[in-house]
Amino acid sequence: MTEYDVVVVGGGAAGLNGALMLVRSRRSVVVVDSGRPRNAPADGVHGLLGREGTPPAELLARGREEVRRYGGEILPGEVADVTRDGERFTVTLTDGSALHARRLLVATGLVDELPELPGLRERWGKDVVHCPYCHGWEIRDQAVGVLATGPMSVHQAQMFRQLSADVTYFAHTAPPTAEQAEELAARGIRVVPGEVAGLEIADDRITGVRLADGTVVARTAVAVATRMVARAGFLANLGLRPVPHPAGVGEHLPADPMGRTDVPGVWVAGNVTDLMAQVGPSAAAGAGAGAQINGDLVAEETRKAVAAYSAPTHGRMP
Template identity: 70%
Template sequence: MTEQLENDYDVVVAGGGAAGLNGALMLARSRRRVVVIDAGQPRNAPADAVHGLLARDGTPPAELLETGRAEVRRYGGQVVSGRIIAAVRDGAGFAITLADGRAVRARRLLVTTGLTDELPDIPGLRERWGRDVLHCPYCHGWEVRDRAIAVLSRGPVSMHQVQLFRQLSDDVVYFTHDQPDPTPDAAERLAARGVRVVSGKVTGIETTDDRITGIRLADGTVVARDAIAVGTHMVARSEFLDSLGLVAIEHPGGFGRYLPSDATGRTEVPGVWAAGNVTDLPAQVGAAAAAGATAGAQINADLVEEEFDIAVATHRAGFTAAGEAELAESVNGSRGHGL
């Protein structure tokens, strides 16, 4: 294992999570010179385990990543530590600068830097994130089944969230916090499923013995709860792409800010692909890994087309040069015979 970067690569993968490593694996197996540059800030680091991933359910996040790194290296790919701070166009490729001053050039760029979860500014909430403060019923819902669950409103998306968590427990309370009360229709739907609505601003989290015990309201009331589900404002980590004109935009579903790409991961900037949470905000680990594999294959195919185009142009140029040489020789020979 080496942290030494070469000068040039076929592909630089920005970010070493499931999407980036699976993309790099596809590229390395295609005999591409590929390096994964990872800042070491995985979104799921606070979680005890990855769930919903076939054949790997319950695997600790760090163990899953270490296995992925070893697989990439097995095929000749590199995985190095570092944070990319800038990417600019350099001829047909890209010049990439790291925070520690290192620089590298790549023909293609795969962006898999993930996102940042922005939580409500409630004391105690961030400290419990990834344990008994969670957001995804598919990632961590089973672990809080049949417990007293609070769903903290962050807007319209939270109605979908509360319905999903009600599937997992009969004891779900919906806290409006700083959002409006549910509409009459929404309130009826919640009441029909036995979901209590509590109005008023949440000001803190009660904990005992390193676990949540309740939610404190502005009027001093404490509602006993074992776990809190809250939708985060998800923001793509893509600032280093600004100089390429590739900027994160607001998600139409209200989830946050994401980097647009097509179904293959191709962005609007030629040569740049994106995969995982940076472009698909709600994606779980399995979906992110699959998107990385798709993007890696598409990048390889794009490079193959470019290489064939160059080969054809070179081939034609060779024929042209040979023809010109033959013509010149013929002309010179003719002159020598006085014709």
């Protein structure tokens, strides 16, 4: 089967929940899933009521099974390009195959761009973290280092101070202003000047942060604000491209509150448009977008039904 009401690109929480809403409305749906969720390195999903601590892979496996239960399809693969062909979209995969759909839900998430420092990527999602709500409890009361990289770093340090009394701010490429330095000092957050060269790792854990001058500051966890970039290059032929986020934290695909983009027939949900959304809000956004897409299809079908009903062949005149 290559003809669908909706192709969902992305098999994370947003994409699967959107697909679930659609298949329960008896829409033909396929989810194209690259199998590279953003939270794959994490041990568990946090802040999700009823599923606290569930391993990400387990949560997604349950979601895929629920979509299949109502007739939805899950297709492993990656989208290379999307074009409009009259009233439908042609979705071309990297293997050359093509799918056709009346509507498109994009939930491909984002890529976290980390500074190029030894140890960061290796420990990402373990003891190198970014979100106090996703990982803060797990590193509570530890010696936390905040690697300053941009406009959110001071705020990040203040958030992790709620979870540990031992927080050090490594100025690196984003030294605090005088006002920010006063705020950090007032909360007992030490500021270490100078650039960071990398992390010290031993026995599969962080033991310290190494400065460019060779000094090592003992730490057991590091928080860093990544640059978040929407995975959306395959939409270029539709005129949809990621743009800078107003908060200066990366690039996203803008949409209205229900996920509708400027391109008719294309909706987005999850981190591809809301860079800071956790799993719960992403899933909710997917459900909302799925309901909106179904409503849009119903409206289109009603217009066509009225036109056919009013045609002379039915003995009626407009």
